[in-house]
Amino acid sequence: MKPDFNDINDIKDVIRNAVQKYLNIHVVDDDKNLLSTDFHVIIADLLYVLEELERHYGSCIYHLFERNNYSVFTINGLAQAIANLCGGEVDSTSCS
Numbered sequence: 001m002k003p004d005f006n007d008i009n010d011i012k013d014v015i016r017n018a019v020q021k022y023l024n025i026h027v028v029d030d031d032k033n034l035l036s037t038d039f040h041v042i043i044a045d046l047l048y049v050l051e052e053l054e055r056h057y058g059s060c061i062y063h064l065f066e067r068n069n070y071s072v073f074t075i076n077g078l079a080q081a082i083a084n085l086c087g088g089e090v091d092s093t094s095c096s
Contacts, residue, residue: 005057005087011079014056015049019075022048030075046073053082060086 004010012030019025023046025039034041053061063085064072072081 005083008079008083011057011082012075015053015075015078015082018049018052022052027075031077032074033071034073034075035070053078057082057086 016027019027019034023034023039023041025034025041027034032038034046035043050061061082064078064081067085068077068081072078
C-alpha cells in the first residue's frame with residue numbers, strides 16, 4: 001500500500017514509533033530536536049531510524065539532507081519534510 005503523504009499525523013506516528021523502537025525515546029514535544037543533548041542520542045543510531053523511514057517512504061527521505069540542516073530533526077520537521085519531499089517535490093525517478 002502506498003503511503004499517504006497528505007496525512008501528517010500518520011507520518012508523525014511512523015517517526016515516533018521508529019524513534020521509540022531504535023532510540024528508546026518517548027517524544028512528548030514534537031518540536032523538540034532529536035539531536036538535543038537532552039536525549040543523549042548516539043548519532044549512528046539515527047541510521048536505524050532513517051532505515052525504518054526508508055522502508056515506509058522510500059529512498060527519497062535521504063533528500064532531507066540535501067535541503068535541510070540539523071533543525072529538521074524534530075517530529076514535526078521530519079514529518080513535514082517527508083510529506084514535501086516524498087509526496088512530490090522530488091523527481092519521482094530519484095525515489096524508490
